[in-house]
Amino acid sequence: MTRTLYGFWRSLAAFRVRAAMNLKGLDYREVSIDLFNGEQDLPAFRAINPMGAVPALVEDDHPPLTQSLAIIEYLEEVHPAPPLLPASPRARAHCRALALTVAADAHPLVTPRVRNYLDHVLKVDEPTKMAWIEHWSRTALRALERQLVDAPGPYCMGPSVTVADICLTTHVVGARLFKFDLAEFPTCVRIADACLALEAFARAHPLEQVGAPAAR
Amino acid sequence: MTRTLYGFWRSLAAFRVRAAMNLKGLDYREVSIDLFNGEQDLPAFRAINPMGAVPALVEDDHPPLTQSLAIIEYLEEVHPAPPLLPASPRARAHCRALALTVAADAHPLVTPRVRNYLDHVLKVDEPTKMAWIEHWSRTALRALERQLVDAPGPYCMGPSVTVADICLTTHVVGARLFKFDLAEFPTCVRIADACLALEAFARAHPLEQVGAPAAR
Numbered sequence: 022m023t024r025t026l027y028g029f030w031r032s033l034a035a036f037r038v039r040a041a042m043n044l045k046g047l048d049y050r051e052v053s054i055d056l057f058n059g060e061q062d063l064p065a066f067r068a069i070n071p072m073g074a075v076p077a078l079v080e081d082d083h084p085p086l087t088q089s090l091a092i093i094e095y096l097e098e099v100h101p102a103p104p105l106l107p108a109s110p111r112a113r114a115h116c117r118a119l120a121l122t123v124a125a126d127a128h129p130l131v132t133p134r135v136r137n138y139l140d141h142v143l144k145v146d147e148p149t150k151m152a153w154i155e156h157w158s159r160t161a162l163r164a165l166e167r168q169l170v171d172a173p174g175p176y177c178m179g180p181s182v183t184v185a186d187i188c189l190t191t192h193v194v195g196a197r198l199f200k201f202d203l204a205e206f207p208t209c210v211r212i213a214d215a216c217l218a219l220e221a222f223a224r225a226h227p228l229e230q231v232g233a234p235a236a237r
Numbered sequence: 238m239t240r241t242l243y244g245f246w247r248s249l250a251a252f253r254v255r256a257a258m259n260l261k262g263l264d265y266r267e268v269s270i271d272l273f274n275g276e277q278d279l280p281a282f283r284a285i286n287p288m289g290a291v292p293a294l295v296e297d298d299h300p301p302l303t304q305s306l307a308i309i310e311y312l313e314e315v316h317p318a319p320p321l322l323p324a325s326p327r328a329r330a331h332c333r334a335l336a337l338t339v340a341a342d343a344h345p346l347v348t349p350r351v352r353n354y355l356d357h358v359l360k361v362d363e364p365t366k367m368a369w370i371e372h373w374s375r376t377a378l379r380a381l382e383r384q385l386v387d388a389p390g391p392y393c394m395g396p397s398v399t400v401a402d403i404c405l406t407t408h409v410v411g412a413r414l415f416k417f418d419l420a421e422f423p424t425c426v427r428i429a430d431a432c433l434a435l436e437a438f439a440r441a442h443p444l445e446q447v448g449a450p451a452a453r
Binding site for chain 2 (some may be wrong): 074
């Protein structure tokens with residue numbers, strides 16, 4: 022099977038899908054859609070994803086799959102080992118809720134299309150925009166820290182990596198790319214660092230992708 | 238089983254969970270958390286959902302379940318009939334992507350916490366805030382319309398109601414509460430109206446809930 026991920030080095034949502042594919046041992050090639058240069062809005066890419074967002078995953082000549090969490094649920098159904106969700110329905114619900122705290126509550130507020138709106142429509146200055154990004158980043162981290170502080174570890178749901186860890190880790194990496202102080206969130210940082218010690222996450226890291234700035 | 242939904246008449250995310258429970262024939266009582274008066278930020282409710290958001294679903298004395306899509310996936314796993322997802326993995330992925338276009342890409346941008354930030358931190362005026370809400374509402378509707386225009390109907394995925402319909406319908410109802418012109422999105426409107434003709438959706442409608450303004 023030919024598996025093509027339309028992504029971008031800086032996209033945390035593409036990072037999530039790369040991590041999931043690496044954890045499941047799936048091969049793929051990645052095509053970079055430069056979100057900083059508006060390539061997501063070109064007609065050729067809008068035909069792949071009408072939302073003009075990465076990631077999109079194309080397998081052979083099947084229609085593109087979009088939305089990082091929908092792609093990860095698909096991968097989980099088709100390639101169940103190793104599992105990225107716990108076994109019991111209540112644990113799965115908690116795991117998905119942690120994932121959505123990042124992927125639905127926080128990340129959509131800081132994507133390029135929102136930053137463009139802040140720049141060009143609301144015309145806020147750079148410090149105001151950075152304060153916006155930091156506010157929503159920290160709001161999610163506070164909620165995650167509170168829910169995870171008593172978790173046994175090393176990962177969100179215990180001894181196995183799940184989609185909650187994928188979302189939490191990409192969120193922490195995003196916060197670090199912005200150089201936010203994460204001292205208030207020791208549990209989140211500890212879990213993210215446990216994940217980043219795994220080859221599947223390290224290889225999926227934004228700064229390891231084509232197009233990323235050379236130095237960390 | 239005692240099933241308590243913490244919701245609010247105006248919350249589109251609570252509307253999604255009500256519709257799913259009604260479609261599956263599940264009994265519940267609803268406790269209103271007044272998002273317009275900040276009840277979501279009171280310590281008593283933050284203990285139920287650290288994100289300070291509705292919905293949260295509590296069954297007997299189990300820990301609260303949060304995030305509308307995580308709750309609906311849970312209900313789907315525990316009460317599989319009638320199904321709210323298609324059978325095949327690719328169709329499920331497409332269905333979940335449509336749902337996330339609303340629940341992750343669009344709705345988080347217009348929730349009370351974001352509107353409060355626009356009001357109190359960015360200090361934008363009312364027309365600017367309404368333009369923000371309408372912009373993100375229409376962005377999602379454009380993407381949905383493009384993906385659904387060739388669908389056979391009557392629902393997003395064909396003859397059965399799915400979580401995509403739940404998300405699309407709540408989004409259309411939200412746009413109508415703001416009185417946005419939806420003439421550009423005939424497919425979305427047609428699907429939403431097909432859903433709203435069902436008792437499960439009609440009974441879950443925001444304006445049918447305790448606390449809603451009396452007249453439509």
